[in-house]
Amino acid sequence: MSSHAATAGQIDHHHDATTTTGIPNKKLFMWAFLASDCMFFGTLIATHLVYRLHPPVGTPDPRDIFAIELTSGSTFVLLMSSLLMALAVNSCQKGNVVTTRKMLLGTIVFGLIFLGVQVYEFVHFVHAYGLTLSSSVFGSTFYTLTGTHGVHVAIGILWLVLMYIRSFKPADESDGQGWIMRGVLHFITFAAMAVLSLYTLLALVHGYEDGHGLAYFFSNHFMAFFGCVALLGGLIWFAKPRGPVDFGEANAVDVESMGLYWHFVDIVWIVIFPVVYLLEYVVLP
Amino acid sequence: MSAPATVSTDASHAHEGKFHVFVQLAMILVIITGMELLVIYMPLADWLIITLLMIMSAVKFVAVIWVFMHLKWDKRFCTVLFVIGLILGAGTLGALLLLHGADAARPVGPAYDEAA
16 A cells, blocks of 8 residues: 555655564554454443343433433534544644644544533433442443543543644754653643633533523633633643744654544444444334 | 655645545535434334444444545555454454343343343
8 A cells, every 4th residue: 555655756654664564663553452442342332232132120211311412413523523633644744733733732622522521421411310330230331331432532632632742842952851841831731721621611501501691600610711711821822833843744653643543532432322322212122 | 856846746735635535524424423313213114224323333434444544545454453353343242242132141030020
């Protein structure tokens, strides 16, 4: 496949002549890991389906619990994050650092929205329906499967944030390790922004659900909202251009390996969505 | 001096082409997801709905690994490696469902009597 690319006269990002396989080691490692993760998710999905085949007495009807429109929305968000991730890899292979950063940021935001929806869904299931890890076999297998996927998404977001911050490493190393301290502060700001924005968004949604308006939200969660705005300002400050960076086309394989992981998270959801959610509306008892 | 410029232009065209492929594929995936949602409310036989859901899910799955995950452009060994894991994972899933789907595997006891 790579020889085809080479004959077209383009830079070949899919071939590494220095390895015996001709595949960059980082990419090969990621494919091997994803192959093993297939088996991991295969067993989790099988366990969920096996227990759904023979539900014990008192198992809640998932159709009464699921909000399929919300789950479809989060599926759409994850698909769009996959698109942005693919575009980030494409930009990095072109050496376009600014676009790569924008696409990485978009992927992070969409990933956070997906996680936020999942947190909202879990909290709603626990409080409105009493569905917990130990309340029923359905609760155990459902939370284990979708929760494991959620943890994969969270790890992916962490990786994306680290790669985004890595893209600011200056080419000029005259200030020693100063950029590391700036990177750590950048990461702390990012983490605080992610947690606080999720909290603020969920507070807004719960406020609306309880029949409260924006005035109630601002009177009770103004500090959280103000914190989000302040942290956003901090992120914009960190993103200010400070000269040439040590990040570009040479890092394309790193971004691509991360992209492979992110797309894998997406394909796992492509299987979970119909099997765990949609099938409930068709045949499962 | 002209050779590098040609390489750069060709590479740029290739990446622009990929951009359009990625965007078009994302739109197709969204449409298929919408169709999955519609299909469960259609007055069709259960086996047909399940078959349609599985086919649409498989199409989305293959499209993402083939295009977004670059298997189309990568060396064949990456595909082989991933497919080995996929076959083992799908095989485990299928075997467990067959084992536990059999009548002999139906659980018995007070917790299951009423449900049966």
